[in-house]
Amino acid sequence: MARRGIKEYKASEALGLILADRDNMDLSCPCCGAKEIERIPKRKLRHTPGDIYRQVKLRCAECGRSAVYSPRAVTQPAEPQFS
Numbered sequence: 001m002a003r004r005g006i007k008e009y010k011a012s013e014a015l016g017l018i019l020a021d022r023d024n025m026d027l028s029c030p031c032c033g034a035k036e037i038e039r040i041p042k043r044k045l046r047h048t049p050g051d052i053y054r055q056v057k058l059r060c061a062e063c064g065r066s067a068v069y070s071p072r073a074v075t076q077p078a079e080p081q082f083s
C-alpha cells in the first residue's frame with residue numbers, strides 16, 4: 001500500500017489530533033500546522049449512538065498525513081489504535 005503522498009503521523013502527533021477531535025476542538029495539523037483537516041465522516045452536532053463504533057479518519061489537506069481512530073477506543077485512557 002504505497003500510494004503516492006500518503007504519510008502517517010508519528011504516534012504522539014496522531015494522538016494530539018485524535019484527542020482534539022474527540023473533544024470537539026478546532027483541529028490543526030500537528031505536523032505542518034494547517035487548519036484544513038479533512039474528517040471522514042464529517043463531524044455532526046450531536047453524536048448518534050452508532051457513530052461511536054465507526055472509524056474516524058482525519059487527514060491534513062496540506063501535508064497529506066492522516067490518522068484513523070475509533071471513537072470508542074479513545075473513551076478510555078488506553079492506547080488508541082492506529083492503522
Ligand SMILES: [Zn+2]
Binds near residue numbers: 030032060063
Ligand atoms: Zn499537515
